[in-house]
Amino acid sequence: MTARLDARFAQASAQGRAALVTFVTAGDPDHETSLEILRALPKAGADIIELGMPFTDPMADGPAIQAAGLRALAAGETLVKTLDLVRAFREQDQTTPIILMGYYNPIYVHGVERFLDEARDFGVDGLIVVDLPPEEDEELCLPALSVGLAFIRLATPTTDDKRLPAVLKNTAGFVYYVSVAGITGSATPDFNVVGAAVTRLKRHTKLPVAVGFGVKTPEHAAAIAAAADAVVVGSAIVDTVAKSLDGENRATASTVPAVADLVSRLAAGVRRGRAAA
Amino acid sequence: MTAQPQPNTFRMGPDERGRFGIYGGRFVAETLMPLILDLEKEYQAAKTDPAFHAEMNGYRTHYIGRPSPLYFAERLTEHLGGAKIYLKREELNHTGSHKVNNVLGQILLARRMGKERIIAETGAGSHGVATATLCARFGLKCIVYMGAVDVARQAPNVFRMKMLGAEVVPVESGSKTLKDALNEALRDWVANVHDTFYCIGTVAGPHPYPEMVRDFQSVIGDETKAQMQEAEGRLPDSLFACVGGGSNAMGLFHPFLDDPEVAIYGVEAAGHGLSGLNAASIAGGAPGILHGNRTYLLMDRDGQIEEGHSISAGLDYPGVGPEHAWLNDVGRVKYLSATDDEAVEAFQVLSKLEGIIPALESAHAIAKVIELAPDMPKDHLMVVNLSGRGDKDVPQIAERLGSSL
Numbered sequence: 001m002t003a004r005l006d007a008r009f010a011q012a013s014a015q016g017r018a019a020l021v022t023f024v025t026a027g028d029p030d031h032e033t034s035l036e037i038l039r040a041l042p043k044a045g046a047d048i049i050e051l052g053m054p055f056t057d058p059m060a061d062g063p064a065i066q067a068a069g070l071r072a073l074a075a076g077e078t079l080v081k082t083l084d085l086v087r088a089f090r091e092q093d094q095t096t097p098i099i100l101m102g103y104y105n106p107i108y109v110h111g112v113e114r115f116l117d118e119a120r121d122f123g124v125d126g127l128i129v130v131d132l133p134p135e136e137d138e139e140l141c142l143p144a145l146s147v148g149l150a151f152i153r154l155a156t157p158t159t160d161d162k163r164l165p166a167v168l169k170n171t172a173g174f175v176y177y178v179s180v181a182g183i184t185g186s187a188t189p190d191f192n193v194v195g196a197a198v199t200r201l202k203r204h205t206k207l208p209v210a211v212g213f214g215v216k217t218p219e220h221a222a223a224i225a226a227a228a229d230a231v232v233v234g235s236a237i238v239d240t241v242a243k244s245l246d247g248e249n250r251a252t253a254s255t256v257p258a259v260a261d262l263v264s265r266l267a268a269g270v271r272r273g274r275a276a277a
Numbered sequence: 278m279t280a281q282p283q284p285n286t287f288r289m290g291p292d293e294r295g296r297f298g299i300y301g302g303r304f305v306a307e308t309l310m311p312l313i314l315d316l317e318k319e320y321q322a323a324k325t326d327p328a329f330h331a332e333m334n335g336y337r338t339h340y341i342g343r344p345s346p347l348y349f350a351e352r353l354t355e356h357l358g359g360a361k362i363y364l365k366r367e368e369l370n371h372t373g374s375h376k377v378n379n380v381l382g383q384i385l386l387a388r389r390m391g392k393e394r395i396i397a398e399t400g401a402g403s404h405g406v407a408t409a410t411l412c413a414r415f416g417l418k419c420i421v422y423m424g425a426v427d428v429a430r431q432a433p434n435v436f437r438m439k440m441l442g443a444e445v446v447p448v449e450s451g452s453k454t455l456k457d458a459l460n461e462a463l464r465d466w467v468a469n470v471h472d473t474f475y476c477i478g479t480v481a482g483p484h485p486y487p488e489m490v491r492d493f494q495s496v497i498g499d500e501t502k503a504q505m506q507e508a509e510g511r512l513p514d515s516l517f518a519c520v521g522g523g524s525n526a527m528g529l530f531h532p533f534l535d536d537p538e539v540a541i542y543g544v545e546a547a548g549h550g551l552s553g554l555n556a557a558s559i560a561g562g563a564p565g566i567l568h569g570n571r572t573y574l575l576m577d578r579d580g581q582i583e584e585g586h587s588i589s590a591g592l593d594y595p596g597v598g599p600e601h602a603w604l605n606d607v608g609r610v611k612y613l614s615a616t617d618d619e620a621v622e623a624f625q626v627l628s629k630l631e632g633i634i635p636a637l638e639s640a641h642a643i644a645k646v647i648e649l650a651p652d653m654p655k656d657h658l659m660v661v662n663l664s665g666r667g668d669k670d671v672p673q674i675a676e677r678l679g680s681s682l
Contacts, residue, residue, distance in 0.1 A: 056582045057456060057567060059463045060306045066450055078579045104304060105566045109580030131304040131566065135294065156308040158470055163311060181308050182468035 002150045004097040004125050005173040008047050009208045009229060018225035019047035020270045021210055022263055023101065023234030025068035026051050026085050027077025028241055033251040034072070037241070037259050038089045042096045044260040045267025050128070050232065053082050053102030060130045062185035064235035067242060071249050079106045083118050090123035099152060099173075101128040104140065112140055116147045126150030126173045134166045141170050155201060157181045164204050174208040174230065177201060179215070185235030188214045195227040218269030225273025233266055287534035287609050290600060295484020295570075298606060300599035303483045305569045308467045317485040319390050324492070329385065336381055340414070341371045343378075343496065347504035347660070352630040353646075360653035362646060363513070364633070364663045365501050367525065374636065374665030375497060375525040376407040376478060382493030383476045384411040392474035394418045398462040400427055400455035400521070401591035401638065402434025403665055404478030409443035419443040422461045424454035427590045434669050452584040455594045459568050479522025480598030483569030487598050494528025501660055502532055509658055515540040518662035519641040520612065521556065521592035523601045525664035534609060542649075543601060544641045546587035547614035556585030557614045558597040559605050572599040588617035588673070589637035591665075615644035621677060623647055624667060636665030637673070 012019040022041050027034050041049055054069035054077050061069070086098055100119060107115050107129065119127070127144055134141075134153070141151040150173030158181055159167050168175065177197055179189035194211055201209050211224050212232025224231045240262045244255040290297040303313060323329040337343040346369065350362045367375040380397075387395060395417050399405030405421040412419035421438055425447040428435055438445050451457035459482075466475045480487045480494070505513050516533060518526035520543040533539045548555035555561055558573040565574040567582060575583045575595035585595045604610040615623070623643035628634045635643060642661050650659060667674075675682050 055580075056451060057460050059460045059568070060308075060467065062464075063450070070451070073581060080579075103566075105574075105576070105582070106580035108566055108571075109563075109576065109578070130306050131569070133303060133305060133307050133310040135303050135310065154307045156306075158308050158311045160311065167307065178308065180468075181470050183464045186468060 002125065002173045004095060005048070005150065007095070008097055009174065012047055017271050017274055018228055019230040020045060020221070020267050021048040021050055021212070021230050021232040022046040022237055023050040023052060023232065024241070025054055025065065025072050025238055026082040027054060027072030027075055028068045028238065029071050029245055029249055029251050029255065030075040031077060031081055031085070033255055035085055035088055036256050038085065039092060040256050040260045041263055042093060044263035046096070046263055048097045048099065048230065050099045050101050050234065051082065051086065053079060053100055053106060055103040055106060058103060060183055062183040062235060064185045064239045064242070068238040074249070079110050079115070083122050086124055087122040097125040098123065099126045099128055100124050102130070104129050104131050107140065112143055116144055116149060120147050120149055124149060126152050128152045128154070128176065130154070134169065137170055145170060145172065152176055154178050157197070161200070168205050171207065174210050175201060175205055176232065177209055177211045177228070179211050179213045182213065184213055186214055188216065188220060191223040194224060198227045218265045221266045221269035222273040225270040231270055237262060283607065287604065287607070288531065290603065291484060291488050297600045297603035299564070300572050300602040301484055301487055301570050303569065304566050304571065305483045306467060308470065309463070312470055313483050320386060320485050320489050323386055323389060329389070333382060333385055337496065341377050341381065342369065344500045344504070345369050347501055347508065349508070350631050353627065356630055357647060357650040359655065360650040360657040360659040361655065362650060363505070363658065363660045365497060365529065365660055367497060367662060367664045368633070368636065368639070368666035372407045372410050373668065374403040374407065375494065375528060375662070376404045377410065378496055378528065379478065379490045379493040379524060380404070380407040380411050380476060382489070383474070384415060384417070387417070387474035387476070388415060390474065392472060394420070394469065394473045395476050396420045396422065396462050396465050396473055397476045397478060398422045398455065398458035399478060400424070400458070400593055401589065402427070402431040402438065402669060403591060403636070405443070405445070406434050406437050406441070408476050409438040409441035412443065413441045420465065421445050422448050422458040422465070424448050424452070424458045426453040427455065430673060431590055431669060433672070454584060455590070456582065463568070479524040480527045480600060481522045481568060481570055481572065481596060487570065487600055490524050491527045491531055491600060494524050495531045497525065497528035497662065498530060498532035501529060505658065505660065512536055512539055513658040513660045514538070515542065515657065515659045517542045517544060517642045517646055517659065519544045519592060519638050519664065520597060520601060521546065521594050521638065522596070523598040525662050527598060527600060529660070529662045530610060541610045542645060543610055543612045544645045545612055545614040546589060546592035546641055547616045548586040548588070550616055551614060554586035555614070556587040556593050556595065558595060559602065559612045560614050562595070564602070567596055570599045572596050572602040588620060589641065591636065591638040592641065613645050615641040619644035621674065624670070624674060633663065634667035634671070635663055636667045637670045639664045640667070
């Protein structure tokens with residue numbers, strides 16, 4: 001069920017480097033531009049795409065991703081349109097894994113079964129749903145696994161060794177290590193601590209470990225790539241989208257190129273990571 | 278919701294997963310999960326520790342000023358010409374509302390847990406003031422998140438919090454009201470897990486908050502039961518309380534849930550009316566997940582949360598405590614609603630007839646009493662929770678009635 005993800009991690013590993021996971025918000029700044037951005041990401045060097053499902057109340061996200069979600073909602077993005085974005089992306093790209101990331105309420109209201117069927121049929125590979133800890137696995141995680149979608153769990157600095165097995169139990173595809181206790185786009189993590197955390201996780205799982213939160217520059221990406229199997233960058237990318245817009249939050253000619261440029265520099269950073277280490 | 282089998286008791290919830298029926302739960306990010314489990318463990322230990330209760334009772338008596346009176350509203354009763362109306366005078370508590378009952382419990386728990394930094398969200402400011410007060414009393418650092426819109430319309434309470442030494446953070450994200458203040462407090466908690474205790478102001482949030490806040494507020498209903506026994510020698514016939522998140526209502530209702538002869542009414546804020554902008558989550562919402570629990574929410578068809586609207590900042594929340602959602606579905610509590618206009622009218626009626634200026638929140642409950650009491654027999658004993666005093670609302674009412682201060 002994690003074929004596309006497994007292949008991507010194997011490929012990066014064969015090249016002796018970490019994978020680059022890029023987060024963008026679906027429908028930001030508008031649906032059409034968002035599809036263009038998605039299509040530009042693999043070309044610029046993204047290995048895996050995390051696609052944010054906008055929500056009015058993203059309680060684990062910092063200002064950049066909050067703003068991106070509100071821009072997308074203001075432009076009319078819905079969960080149905082987000083799923084359609086994946087379908088449109090898959091028409092041209094059958095290999096880049098897509099992970100939908102968001103909060104449970106829009107999925108719950110859409111209907112869990114319907115959502116999972118559509119996500120699988122349209123080419124989604126996995127889900128990250130921030131407000132569903134292992135204690136609530138029967139809500140979405142177990143149904144997702146049963147239709148062949150990976151449920152990717154976040155492990156955090158507060159997840160101790162005692163709790164880790166519960167967090168990892170139904171995780172598939174990869175494990176996402178949240179490098180700082182905080183919200184997305186927050187302080188840059190201490191890279192030595194991150195290295196130790198990845199080592200700790202690897203004692204508990206054979207899955208690839210991706211590290212995110214606070215990774216903003218190609219230099220950060222390189223430092224994380226030295227220790228982790230994948231580097232996740234989100235806020236810095238949606239910030240780049242924000243800075244490219246006109247005064248009314250509309251896309252400009254520079255929106256897609258600006259994102260592509262940042263992603264290619266991040267990809268270069270990720271490729272430098274192991275070489276430097 | 279017909280023909281559901283009724284449980285043997287309405288007071289057993291939540292279950293071990295924090296559920297009241299399908300409602301409640303622990304829908305939080307992994308970073309917070311270990312903290313919530315720890316809080317649950319510490320609360321269960323405190324709950325069964327007589328020393329914790331002895332300490333709490335001491336402060337209830339000498340600091341809050343409990344028990345609050347159960348007052349026979351003679352002129353309101355005469356005016357309406359029906360049911361005999363009693364007011365549970367929570368507005369006489371120190372800090373001026375029922376909020377302090379819960380804050381006292383949580384702050385004593387935070388002290389047990391060695392936490393020195395307290396965060397809270399607030400809408401009207403009553404919970405923020407209560408939290409700032411107890412933090413001042415115990416020398417704890419206090420940060421209160423308040424929507425920027427609410428900061429503007431509740432200026433007196435903002436200043437009170439500052440006087441008490443709290444830092445008030447205006448929240449500019451989202452719709453800049455109570456729900457956004459809650460989001461921001463949760464974001465703070467995630468970033469400050471080691472030293473911070475999140476003092477939630479209502480019977481919502483992830484388990485164990487709905488249970489814990491209810492337990493701390495149940496002193497309202499426990500006292501009412503004993504006081505009514507003393508005054509009338511029996512149980513009341515009906516209870517009324519306003520419901521935003523629903524903590525004052527849950528505190529009054531819970532001790533009476535297994536007394537079937539007591540009719541129980543929660544009153545939501547209908548704002549401009551149920552077909553217009555309102556904050557009546559049960560009447561106008563549907564089940565969804567927000568702020569750590571499943572409950573009735575105001576939202577659009579895509580699951581995006583909508584702003585509540587009420588003249589009262591304290592009821593202006595698009596959700597409701599999960600136990601209320603369950604009590605609605607099983608039919609034990611009937612949820613009504615009152616509009617802005619009805620609340621403003623009730624605010625004036627109570628002020629003029631009883632010399633008691635109620636909080637706009639409590640005025641919603643009074644409004645339904647004004648509507649329903651006249652049709653009740655004179656021996657019908659009605660209790661309404663006067664959850665807060667209305668001083669904070671005077672500038673807003675003056676503006677609405679066209680007076681300048």
